[in-house]
Amino acid sequence: MLPTSKLLVLVFIHFIGGILIGHFIANNRVLYETNFVLSPSSIESRGALKRTQNSTSHVVIVDFSKPVNVTFKCMKTKTLLNYFNSHICVYDSQKDIYVSNSFRESTSIWEEEGVTRILRVLLRYPHLDFIDIGANIGTYTMYAAALGRFVLSIECFGPNVDRIHRAVQLADVGNRIALIQNALYTKSGEYLKLSNDALNVGGQELDAAMKPNISKPLSQNQSLSNPYVVKTIQFDDLLPVLRERGLRSAIMKVDIEGSESFVVEAGSQIFDSFDIPMVQIEWLKVRVFPKRVNTLIDFFVKRNYEPRTFQCQLLAMNELAKWPNDFCWTKKNFTFC
Numbered sequence: 514m515l516p517t518s519k520l521l522v523l524v525f526i527h528f529i530g531g532i533l534i535g536h537f538i539a540n541n542r543v544l545y546e547t548n549f550v551l552s553p554s555s556i557e558s559r560g561a562l563k564r565t566q567n568s569t570s571h572v573v574i575v576d577f578s579k580p581v582n583v584t585f586k587c588m589k590t591k592t593l594l595n596y597f598n599s600h601i602c603v604y605d606s607q608k609d610i611y612v613s614n615s616f617r618e619s620t621s622i623w624e625e626e627g628v629t630r631i632l633r634v635l636l637r638y639p640h641l642d643f644i645d646i647g648a649n650i651g652t653y654t655m656y657a658a659a660l661g662r663f664v665l666s667i668e669c670f671g672p673n674v675d676r677i678h679r680a681v682q683l684a685d686v687g688n689r690i691a692l693i694q695n696a697l698y699t700k701s702g703e704y705l706k707l708s709n710d711a712l713n714v715g716g717q718e719l720d721a722a723m724k725p726n727i728s729k730p731l732s733q734n735q736s737l738s739n740p741y742v743v744k745t746i747q748f749d750d751l752l753p754v755l756r757e758r759g760l761r762s763a764i765m766k767v768d769i770e771g772s773e774s775f776v777v778e779a780g781s782q783i784f785d786s787f788d789i790p791m792v793q794i795e796w797l798k799v800r801v802f803p804k805r806v807n808t809l810i811d812f813f814v815k816r817n818y819e820p821r822t823f824q825c826q827l828l829a830m831n832e833l834a835k836w837p838n839d840f841c842w843t844k845k846n847f848t849f850c
């Protein structure tokens with residue numbers, strides 16, 4: 514049995530320790546609330562947490578509280594499913610003959626069928642957030658945010674990022690979107706050349722993806738003055754961002770002009786950490802690279818995904834040539850039709 518004096522000392526130490534721990538917790542809470550109050554808008558608390566700061570990370574997160582210093586045409590977009598609309602900022606239609614040119618205020622948008630499909634899935638599964646890889650000017654990103662879900666939006670081309678940035682401000686949804694200005698690749702922190710398509714901004718592709726044998730890394734200097742030099746990250750570099758935003762389960766759209774395999778090559782931790790029951794993928798350019806096709810198929814099949822058309826028909830593994838240019842990988846217990 515302890516003598517009374519020792520017992521008193523122990524009680525005292527516990528008492529002081531408790532005060533210190535309480536103080537620490539209270540300070541953390543104040544820090545958290547301060548960050549929340551400072552966020553640009555406050556429709557919803559989730560997503561409005563503090564910014565990830567990590568000097569060794571190559572991830573570039575757009576700060577929506579900053580002004581956008583370029584002007585371009587912005588408009589309200591068509592209402593889908595009788596309820597959901599947003600804002601979009603476009604290029605001159607002669608410079609972007611597919612995506613920008615398809616937007617007519619209140620009557621048409623880019624890939625309306627695809628956006629509507631994603632909205633229906635989000636409505637049917639209220640626990641799902643959205644990951645938009647290759648966001649372009651933000652068509653899918655803005656509608657998913659209009660529905661109230663958290664959106665991780667990845668886009669490497671600065672002029673596209675500026676347009677999403679402005680649309681996010683106009684729609685006041687900055688607290689639900691993390692916009693990342695990087696290209697996904699197998700290595701982080703490289704500067705790579707993006708092709709320049711004068712008529713179709715959305716068709717621009719990494720040289721490293723389409724001409725792997727002639728592309729070489731560039732320097733940071735070149736990226737400062739040239740939007741066609743983009744900085745790479747691995748998809749897994751975004752794990753801390755997703756954790757911080759409280760993501761648990763999300764569906765994904767991947768449309769990055771031949772770079773699609775890089776997402777899974779450097780993204781297995783994200784697929785291991787979160788439930789991702791559906792991945793809408795563009796197959797058009799990546800399909801001509803047999804090694805990357807194998808990488809993608811191995812990755813998804815090992816993780817219990819099946820390839821399905823947008824009408825939910827199973828695609829045959831022995832008929833790769835017949836696979837469409839866009840389809841969905843879905844988990845076996847998940848249906849979207």
Ligand SMILES: *[C@@H]1O[C@H](CO)[C@@H](O)[C@H](O)[C@H]1NC(C)=O
Binds near residue numbers: 568570571753
């Ligand atoms: C910082 O980022 C690097 C590279 O993404 C990562 O390896 C490291 O764990 C991060 N550190 C912290 C403290 O988050």
Ligand SMILES: *[C@@H]1O[C@H](CO)[C@@H](O)[C@H](O)[C@H]1NC(C)=O
Binds near residue numbers: 579581
């Ligand atoms: C716009 O210009 C201001 C002032 O130079 C700068 O602080 C801000 O970062 C710029 N915005 C963006 C999005 O680069």
Ligand SMILES: *[C@@H]1O[C@H](CO)[C@@H](O)[C@H](O)[C@H]1NC(C)=O
Binds near residue numbers: 726727
């Ligand atoms: C790069 O590889 C492609 C196909 O593998 C080949 O057709 C092309 O000639 C190569 N280009 C150079 C510059 O080596």
Ligand SMILES: *[C@@H]1O[C@H](CO)[C@@H](O)[C@H](O)[C@H]1NC(C)=O
Binds near residue numbers: 732734
């Ligand atoms: C980048 O620019 C800085 C300052 O202008 C210069 O000192 C440096 O040598 C440049 N680096 C390269 C690789 O061009």
Ligand SMILES: *[C@@H]1O[C@H](CO)[C@@H](O)[C@H](O)[C@H]1NC(C)=O
Binds near residue numbers: 788790846
């Ligand atoms: C499918 O299975 C996974 C893993 O068992 C589970 O986390 C997920 O909730 C299931 N999804 C549906 C729609 O049942």
